[in-house]
Amino acid sequence: MRLSISRIVPILMGLILAALGAVTPPAGAQTATPGPDLLGVSRSATPPSNPMHGTPSAEVSRTARGTSRRLTVNVTSCTESDLQAAIAAVATVGGTVNLKRHCTYTLTDATPPNGDNGLPVIKNKVTINGRGATITRAATAGDFRFFEIDGPDGKLTLNALTLSKGHASSGLGNGRGGAIWLSGTGPALTLNDSCLTTNTADTFGGAIDNDNGSVSVNRSTLYNNTANSGGAVFVSPFGGSGTATVDRSRITGNHATRLAGGIAAAVGTTVTLTSTRVTRNDVTGTTPQGGGIAQAGTMTLKRSEVTGNTTTGTNAQGGGIFNVSGTVKLTDSPVTRNTANGTNSHGGGIFNTGFGTVTLTRSPVIHNQALGTGANGGGIFNAAGTVTLVASPVTRNQPNNCGSPSTVPGCS
Template identity: 80%
Template structure:
């Protein structure tokens, strides 16, 4: 990990504020205390130990909200330097950046002095309006994510934009958030009609890592991102209560090597998925957990099917959903065609230990636990509580809920 880096106003890359027809007001910096170390998906003494534990070494410094009128910057070209300059102009004081329609901005270098971010750190309220634009990291560039959003005032909204090929490296930074990293209470991210694709994090959150911030994803797509844990999204309380709401979106085709191919949520977090499909995500490796979802907080799925996710490797658990310690409520959210594949695999559809899972009008069908000693093709309850309300568990292999059944009302 890199050492702590004090945050200062980003440098305008070759362009002055005068070039955009305004003068940037001065923002007053006020240091924030370091955020506590984040915990992994289980911190209960009665829950199985989980090795997903991370530490962030970066310290954030917030800025007071801008007191003058909000700035609006129109990016004049598709050039990297113009984009960095425009975002740098508003990153600490707040404002709106309008991208040039249809551009692909290819970033070749991180924005100094932030060596693991391709764009200036966001410490105030910023909106970036895309018009089918793409921001991507050049294949030959050093590894960096695109955005870091720091509390207490960092608040970023992205509209109609694609972020691709970001890479948060543990060699240059903390390896968190392949495209976007939120750190600290008060940090916030909103995605509207936006796609995060083919991003990589060496540790947590292939597309987004949210440490004690607030994430809202609307009509957006998180596709083909990769991390050790949380292939698309990792949500951590980081000493607070990280939250995420995902509405009318897709979390699909993401990958992890240990935990949660789609979305991971740690103890103390709250996640709500509404009309959002979690599909075709995977975790590959020994003790792989949660092909679609792995969580230990409070999670609600409404009209959000969990389809075609996979865990592969010895002791694979929870092809669709892995829940430990936490609470999961599924309403009108079928769990189907998920697979746990490997010796002693458990819970092709759902694996529950210590925590509570309640399914209402959410059938569990055509899921599979495969391999020598596999059990619980539909649901495997190691401990805790699973409640079925008008939710049939049928047509799973090699059985529906273990042999003998581990779930009341499931045969």
């Protein structure tokens, strides 16, 4: 049933007020303290010789589904106030927001209006159809991410939407998820044909931090995001059961200062990349690990290239992939032109330690480099664990193909 503006204003305002009264983050959510190992691996698992280191100007309809009601809000302007009101109307009760095509919605609050979030906290099933729109944070605004999704019922789907310049600050909040934070157990995020770019997290997940929820990224791009760890995405930074699936997407040009320029995944997590490129991500610092990927859970790559990623600094490890105690399976997924650069650098393509397992099937390791004094394992450095090559040549890497080649059968 479609209602006129004059009839829906009282209804919508009531829903907005209800939503705004429920956006306080869960107790303690802003003060979580990281454990000693960001990937959740016990220090004993790594051999000592190789440490790991308004009311909207909109038409609104209500649709009865069983005993529940879902709102559809059509935002007909490009104003910040209308965007805020539209999302507030559905954040708690669920529903769909249709943004005006190709608008740019600029958030200008000097102080985050919803905890440390720029927009109302998502606590129910919400879909936002961007239709080519962008939501961005003004340069003069305070520091905030855009969305917090709270478990167990928070489910957010973004279609054809760009989120840019979010900043999750450890000064104003927990510093996690520069654009989006999945909080608690059970929240879910789906990105379709969307882009998260130029977002920053002071701690984990430059674009997305997923705490024990599920993330699905489809035909989307995570580009030029920055964090201490997990430049694009961090899945369960304190260990847990978080999942991520990435399909036909790009994770490119993201940055970290400690761990995982692209994707970080901790113990207990499951991550699957299909037809996805992990490219030109980097970590710069002391003992930087995993230019493209750093992980300790279970990760599967299918037809997904890991190329042109770098770790730079003393004891740089795993220019392409850093695996500690976890399981990585690559199928038809080449590891090429990655670099570990610095004194005592190891594993230009892949660094495996903590008794982790890496299996490559039809996945060549080619043109990777470990550079600097004491560099070793241009292609693969297996510190402690198992590396299996199945129709996967390791060749044309510098200064050598494998460090301790006897530990990588088939590599010389």
